[in-house]
Amino acid sequence: MTRIAIVGCGIVGATLAYELSRHSQLDIHVIDQGNPAQGSTQAALGVLMGIISHKVKGRNWRLRRDSIERYKTLLPELEASLGRSIPHIQGLISCCFDREQIPRWQSLQAKRASQGYPLEIWSPQQLKDRCPQVNTKAVAAAIYSPQDGQVHPKELTLALVEAAQQRGVTTHWQSPVLGLNKNAGYCSQLQLPEEILDVDWVIISAGLNSADLSQLGAEPLPMIPVLGQAMEIELDQPLDNTSFQPVLNGHDVHLVPLGEKRYWLGATVEFPPGGEAVEFPLGDDLEMVPNLERLEQMRQSAISYCPAVAQARTLRHWSGLRPRPQGQGAPVIKPLAGYENVILATGHYRNGILLAPGTAITVAELLGLTTKADSEDPDA
Numbered sequence: 001m002t003r004i005a006i007v008g009c010g011i012v013g014a015t016l017a018y019e020l021s022r023h024s025q026l027d028i029h030v031i032d033q034g035n036p037a038q039g040s041t042q043a044a045l046g047v048l049m050g051i052i053s054h055k056v057k058g059r060n061w062r063l064r065r066d067s068i069e070r071y072k073t074l075l076p077e078l079e080a081s082l083g084r085s086i087p088h089i090q091g092l093i094s095c096c097f098d099r100e101q102i103p104r105w106q107s108l109q110a111k112r113a114s115q116g117y118p119l120e121i122w123s124p125q126q127l128k129d130r131c132p133q134v135n136t137k138a139v140a141a142a143i144y145s146p147q148d149g150q151v152h153p154k155e156l157t158l159a160l161v162e163a164a165q166q167r168g169v170t171t172h173w174q175s176p177v178l179g180l181n182k183n184a185g186y187c188s189q190l191q192l193p194e195e196i197l198d199v200d201w202v203i204i205s206a207g208l209n210s211a212d213l214s215q216l217g218a219e220p221l222p223m224i225p226v227l228g229q230a231m232e233i234e235l236d237q238p239l240d241n242t243s244f245q246p247v248l249n250g251h252d253v254h255l256v257p258l259g260e261k262r263y264w265l266g267a268t269v270e271f272p273p274g275g276e277a278v279e280f281p282l283g284d285d286l287e288m289v290p291n292l293e294r295l296e297q298m299r300q301s302a303i304s305y306c307p308a309v310a311q312a313r314t315l316r317h318w319s320g321l322r323p324r325p326q327g328q329g330a331p332v333i334k335p336l337a338g339y340e341n342v343i344l345a346t347g348h349y350r351n352g353i354l355l356a357p358g359t360a361i362t363v364a365e366l367l368g369l370t371t372k373a374d375s376e377d378p379d380a
């Protein structure tokens with residue numbers, strides 16, 4: 001058996017654990033310093049913007065395409081094996097307020113059609129017909145992506161963990177990885193508080209803290225924590241057209257229907273002072289206090305395209321820190337320099353829920369379990 005230790009159990013670690021667990025030759029251990037589905041994952045809205053993204057080729061498109069494709073089978077697979085549903089939404093509408101952007105959307109629509117994915121571009125009137133709750137006065141067009149949507153991040157992560165456990169994955173909670181024992185570029189053991197774990201491979205999916213662990217390599221990975229605030233609201237009655245409730249997006253603010261008149265609104269994008277990477281572990285002096293003015297600005301943006309939000313009660317609001325790699329694109333999925341058996345799968349910034357399945361495919365390739373050709377396409 002080959003033993004693989006996955007460090008961190010947010011959406012990325014949980015997806016890796018579940019996806020790799022179908023390889024029966026692997027002995028998989030997932031380790032988290034706390035409990036699963038904390039970190040950035042507990043704050044996420046779970047919006048999946050893959051087809052509607054403007055990434056059309058290369059790694060960024062491949063990760064999105066692989067993820068959206070895998071989500072089509074992953075959710076029913078988990079629901080069948082656990083006997084419960086995982087809340088998710090099919091379909092996403094993005095409002096375009098700038099007429100000059102329409103040609104860009106038309107060109108994306110043509111590209112996606114050639115790749116086999118539908119995108120519809122609606123006039124303001126077509127949007128009004130399908131989503132009467134939207135104030136279309138300032139809208140130039142709406143882009144409807146039937147294959148994007150949303151999934152509940154925490155419920156999905158917990159479902160992945162449970163299904164992975166059923167397939168024999170060992171979990172270690174409340175167990176921070178304190179260090180890697182290295183011998184000539186090979187990590188042979190992980191130091192946990194109460195044991196030393198022998199390993200053949202280590203995957204670091206520790207979110208922001210991956211920066212801390214990466215310092216054990218020859219090329220540390222600085223990370224910028226980017227704060228996001230979001231809120232849950234409740235209306236007196238559901239927004240119009242209850243038979244069609246996709247995720248709505250306008251001015252980079254998502255309105256996610258949860259059912260029973262409740263919606264999530266989010267999220268702000270707030271950089272630390274100076275926009276710099278910060279020292280790890282995160283010190284108490286890190287000024288990342290959620291700014292309520294920014295939260296209110298976000299609510300006002302939502303009201304501008306969906307006026308009913310003004311009447312909503314706020315049930316709760318929360319914040320989280322997104323892991324944004326500094327000096328390289330998100331996410332970082334590659335070997336940790338200086339080690340032949342340690343892989344970084346981290347730094348997913350704003351798209352960790354979207355990109356987790358594609359990340360697992362890439363990691364399986366790095367582990368030599370599958371070949372790149374299995375997921376290749378001519379555009380990539």
Ligand SMILES: Cc1cc2nc3c(=O)[nH]c(=O)nc-3n(C[C@H](O)[C@H](O)[C@H](O)COP(=O)(O)OP(=O)(O)OC[C@H]3O[C@@H](n4cnc5c(N)ncnc54)[C@H](O)[C@@H]3O)c2cc1C
Pocket residue numbers: 007008009010011012013031032033034035036037038039040041042043044045046047048175176177178205206207208209210213227228229230266267268319320321322323345346347348349350351352353354355
């Ligand atoms: C407000 C907000 C909204 C968002 N909305 C979306 C969205 O709509 N769609 C989307 O795709 N993404 C969204 N994101 C981004 C998404 O949440 C992240 O990209 C994703 O959760 C990152 O997952 P992760 O598993 O890499 O990290 P995390 O979820 O942060 O998990 C890392 C885990 O590692 C553990 N850990 C850390 N150090 C150690 C150690 N030394 N030993 C053991 N364990 C350790 C932590 O305890 C934690 O559980 C949003 C983020 C925020 C903040």
